[in-house]
Amino acid sequence: MVIVNAGERHPSPNVVLIALGIVMLCAVWLLGVVSVAPNRIVPGTSYPLVAALGMPGALLVTLLLGAMTALALRPARIHYLAMLLLLVMVLLLMPFGLMVAGHFLIDPALPQARLGLGAAYWTLSFVLLLYLVELRLRLAIKRLPTALLLVAVALAWWLCARLWLDDLALVQEFQARRGAFFSAVGQHVLLVGVAVGSSLLLGLALALAMHRFHRLRKAGFALLNFLQTIPSLALFGLLLAPLAWLGANVAWLGNLGVSGIGNTPALIALIAYSLLPIVRNTFIALQQVRPDTLEAATAMGMRGHQRFWQVRFPLALPVLIEGVRITTVQAVGLTAVAALIGAGGLGTFIFQGLGQAAMDMVLLGALPIVAMALIADAALGALADITRHGGAS
Amino acid sequence: MIELNKVSKRFNEALAVNDISLRVEKGSFCALVGTSGCGKSTTLRMINRLIPHSDGEILIDGQPIEQLDPVKLRRRIGYVIQSTGLFPHWSVARNIALVPRLLKWPAEKIDARVEELMALLGLPFDEFVGKYPHQLSGGQAQRVGVARALAADPDILLMDEPFGALDPLTRDKLQEELARLQARLHKTVVFVTHDMDEALKLADHLVVMREGRIVQQGSPLTLLRHPADPFVESLLGGLERGLKQAGLTRVKEHMTSLGPQVPAHSRIPGDFTLRQGLSMMLRDHTERLTVVDASDVPIGELSLRRLIKESQSERGTPRAG
Numbered sequence: 005m006v007i008v009n010a011g012e013r014h015p016s017p018n019v020v021l022i023a024l025g026i027v028m029l030c031a032v033w034l035l036g037v038v039s040v041a042p043n044r045i046v047p048g049t050s051y052p053l054v055a056a057l058g059m060p061g062a063l064l065v066t067l068l069l070g071a072m073t074a075l076a077l078r079p080a081r082i083h084y085l086a087m088l089l090l091l092v093m094v095l096l097l098m099p100f101g102l103m104v105a106g107h108f109l110i111d112p113a114l115p116q117a118r119l120g121l122g123a124a125y126w127t128l129s130f131v132l133l134l135y136l137v138e139l140r141l142r143l144a145i146k147r148l149p150t151a152l153l154l155v156a157v158a159l160a161w162w163l164c165a166r167l168w169l170d171d172l173a174l175v176q177e178f179q180a181r182r183g184a185f186f187s188a189v190g191q192h193v194l195l196v197g198v199a200v201g202s203s204l205l206l207g208l209a210l211a212l213a214m215h216r217f218h219r220l221r222k223a224g225f226a227l228l229n230f231l232q233t234i235p236s237l238a239l240f241g242l243l244l245a246p247l248a249w250l251g252a253n254v255a256w257l258g259n260l261g262v263s264g265i266g267n268t269p270a271l272i273a274l275i276a277y278s279l280l281p282i283v284r285n286t287f288i289a290l291q292q293v294r295p296d297t298l299e300a301a302t303a304m305g306m307r308g309h310q311r312f313w314q315v316r317f318p319l320a321l322p323v324l325i326e327g328v329r330i331t332t333v334q335a336v337g338l339t340a341v342a343a344l345i346g347a348g349g350l351g352t353f354i355f356q357g358l359g360q361a362a363m364d365m366v367l368l369g370a371l372p373i374v375a376m377a378l379i380a381d382a383a384l385g386a387l388a389d390i391t392r393h394g395g396a397s
Numbered sequence: 398m399i400e401l402n403k404v405s406k407r408f409n410e411a412l413a414v415n416d417i418s419l420r421v422e423k424g425s426f427c428a429l430v431g432t433s434g435c436g437k438s439t440t441l442r443m444i445n446r447l448i449p450h451s452d453g454e455i456l457i458d459g460q461p462i463e464q465l466d467p468v469k470l471r472r473r474i475g476y477v478i479q480s481t482g483l484f485p486h487w488s489v490a491r492n493i494a495l496v497p498r499l500l501k502w503p504a505e506k507i508d509a510r511v512e513e514l515m516a517l518l519g520l521p522f523d524e525f526v527g528k529y530p531h532q533l534s535g536g537q538a539q540r541v542g543v544a545r546a547l548a549a550d551p552d553i554l555l556m557d558e559p560f561g562a563l564d565p566l567t568r569d570k571l572q573e574e575l576a577r578l579q580a581r582l583h584k585t586v587v588f589v590t591h592d593m594d595e596a597l598k599l600a601d602h603l604v605v606m607r608e609g610r611i612v613q614q615g616s617p618l619t620l621l622r623h624p625a626d627p628f629v630e631s632l633l634g635g636l637e638r639g640l641k642q643a644g645l646t647r648v649k650e651h652m653t654s655l656g657p658q659v660p661a662h663s664r665i666p667g668d669f670t671l672r673q674g675l676s677m678m679l680r681d682h683t684e685r686l687t688v689v690d691a692s693d694v695p696i697g698e699l700s701l702r703r704l705i706k707e708s709q710s711e712r713g714t715p716r717a718g
Binding site for chain 2: 294299300301302304306307310315318319
């Protein structure tokens with residue numbers, strides 16, 4: 005706090021951004037930027053920056069990162085904007101760097117040879133995201149524009165990967181499983197959607213009941229907290245036997261596809277985990293509406309339902325949506341685990357890849373999950389911002 | 398007209414309001430004054446049935462309120478509270494339009510009414526119509542609160558320390574505007590405050606409450622001249638009572654016709670209060686002021702000696718009667 009205040013009067017160096025800049029410079033010079041493997045299973049050989057991009061490329065990268073760090077020494081709005089511009093440039097240049105590295109390092113005589121992303125590459129991506137978070141705070145950029153920026157960068161990467169990056173191991177894994185990949189993405193989205201949708205309906209009903217009937221509160225939260233403490237794998241295991249029995253012995257449930265493994269136990273577990281954050285946020289959201297606002301509503305002559313739907317509910321909505329956001333991000337991750345009991349989704353690639361020791365296949369599952377979580381987070385966060393009418397909290 | 402007959406309110410065993418009787422005539426401005434916890438807010442909130450009363454009867458225009466639908470009753474009664482209670486997710490216009498919308502007025506009539514009220518309360522329409530409550534200063538928010546209470550043109554206005562959270566300058570300004578509004582609209586107002594100056598400035602009927610009971614009620618001048626007990630006297634400012642009383646009287650009422658003497662150098666408009674006149678005498682080291690009319694023409698004289706003689710004779714009256 006003191007540092008921030010002092011910074012406003014005499015722009016003192018932004019220590020966070022300088023540290024991040026130094027980390028990035030160290031990473032690109034000291035860690036392997038890319039790795040090259042002759043085929044899918046053999047671990048690759050790591051190559052440093054100069055080998056991957058050549059001296060001019062290495063100097064360009066150093067210059068860009070160095071400029072970002074130097075600008076952080078005298079922070080001002082214009083400097084932050086320049087840093088943002090440089091950051092976007094670096095993000096957009098990263099896939100081109102891979103192209104150049106492929107050109108230098110891959111022997112055209114080896115058709116199985118492939119390019120892997122090195123430690124420096126991952127470090128750089130991660131630190132750039134942190135950098136963006138800090139810039140966002142300094143420039144007071146809202147969630148939606150930030151999300152749009154990231155989407156634009158992701159699209160550019162995707163385009164590069166499709167057009168020029170055939171050497172990249174990740175791209176090769178994708179091309180080998182194109183159909184399976186898209187159906188896995190669809191399955192993942194469907195599972196998350198159905199799970200969050202149903203728990204939203206159930207959770208709203210539960211939260212409203214708990215809001216209305218004081219006696220339900222303690223028992224309700226105790227149950228939901230208990231559910232949340234069961235490890236996800238254990239819950240899948242616990243559901244296995246009873247659901248298998250139900251599927252085998254109750255004809256109509258069997259026809260619906262209920263069985264010990266597959267979608268049904270996955271959905272039940274996902275809904276069970278999603279209920280707590282949704283109910284808790286909805287309940288708190290309804291309770292935190294100021295009592296004098298509600299009293300004014302009554303005193304002005306609103307009936308009970310008018311007061312609820314016109315005042316209490318709209319004022320609770322942003323917090324409620326925050327609950328849906330947390331739940332969705334959590335469900336995107338949990339659905340990966342559900343692949344273990346045959347529910348499908350992107351988790352399939354992760355577990356198959358782990359089984360085959362093919363790290364790029366793991367990435368093929370993990371990266372879209374991360375992207376999905378980030379998109380859900382940004383989209384629902386933006387929605388919560390919009391429902392805050394006039395920016396009031 | 399609002400009547401309370403032997404009204405009491407018990408919360409569990411505790412008596413918050415104890416057997417009070419009160420009559421607020423149509424068009425009069427009644428202030429409930431007392432220290433916090435004396436039951437004045439509870440009394441106010443019983444009138445629009447936010448709190449049900451335990452005993453006695455409350456009549457509005459002769460009808461017992463428990464025979465009325467509470468929702469319809471409240472739509473007939475304007476209500477203003479200290480924290481404004483504006484809806485943060487609604488614009489200024491929508492907030493003001495609340496009760497007319499509940500009463501299902503046609504849209505054009507509502508729009509016209511909102512515009513009229515904003516003009517009445519000094520809120521420039523174009524500047525404020527789309528603003529949200531968090532974009533308003535305390536004074537502006539309370540103007541919107543008053544506009545909302547007046548929206549459906551209710552006969553009765555209940556105000557619970559409406560200006561308590563404002564800075565002194567804004568509070569004075571809003572008090573003056575409320576007095577001006579009341580002179581024009583003649584609502585039946587019940588106004589709760591712990592600020593005696595505010596009550597003296599606005600009310601024509603003062604009700605002093607203590608521990609759930611009414612200690613004394615009457616016109617401000619009656620209370621200032623004859624406080625019933627030391628508690629009322631201390632609320633009225635103890636030693637400053639004289640000045641407060643002077644604050645309620647106009648210079649015109651106490652001036653004498655211009656004598657043969659040389660007119661005093663200091664001039665005071667006849668509409669100013671006696672308190673301002675006394676202050677001017679102290680400032681200018683004089684015991685005589687020339688009273689002037691709106692166009693600065695002398696119309697009389699204010700003399701300190703005469704004033705003191707007058708109050709001596711007044712003091713004698715109650716003993717004789």
